[in-house]
Amino acid sequence: MAEEESTQKIPVSPATFVYHTEDEYIMEVELPGVKKEDIDINVTENTFCVRAPRRNTEYNGCWVLAHDFDPDKGNANYENGLLTIRMPLTEEKAGKSTHLNVK
Numbered sequence: 547m548a549e550e551e552s553t554q555k556i557p558v559s560p561a562t563f564v565y566h567t568e569d570e571y572i573m574e575v576e577l578p579g580v581k582k583e584d585i586d587i588n589v590t591e592n593t594f595c596v597r598a599p600r601r602n603t604e605y606n607g608c609w610v611l612a613h614d615f616d617p618d619k620g621n622a623n624y625e626n627g628l629l630t631i632r633m634p635l636t637e638e639k640a641g642k643s644t645h646l647n648v649k
Contacts, residue, residue, distance in 0.1 A: 556603045557604055558603045558605050560598075560605040562574065569634060569635060570632050571613070573630070573631040575629040577596075577600075577605055577624070579601070582624045587622055591616075592613070592614050594611070594633075615633035620633040
């Protein structure tokens with residue numbers, strides 16, 4: 547009986563650097579050897595997920611961020627194996643704040 551060749555890709559969490567300025571989040575995701583057209587990015591108001599297949603591996607990662615951003619106004623650029631995603635921060639929603647006394 548011939549052994550079936552496995553087509554399952556090895557999942558890899560990509561190296562990622564996330565920071566923000568006063569106006570926007572900047573996410574840098576290392577995806578060496580990936581074709582730009584194979585990159586899948588999914589964003590919501592405070593999360594972003596990246597999936598990108600490469601030969602026998604697949605880069606996968608999802609991140610939840612502390613501040614909300616506007617997913618409709620973001621952009622992404624891929625150059626030399628580095629995916630850079632920029633998302634403008636939304637205005638902070640004014641909420642009630644209180645201090646708790648420790649007993």
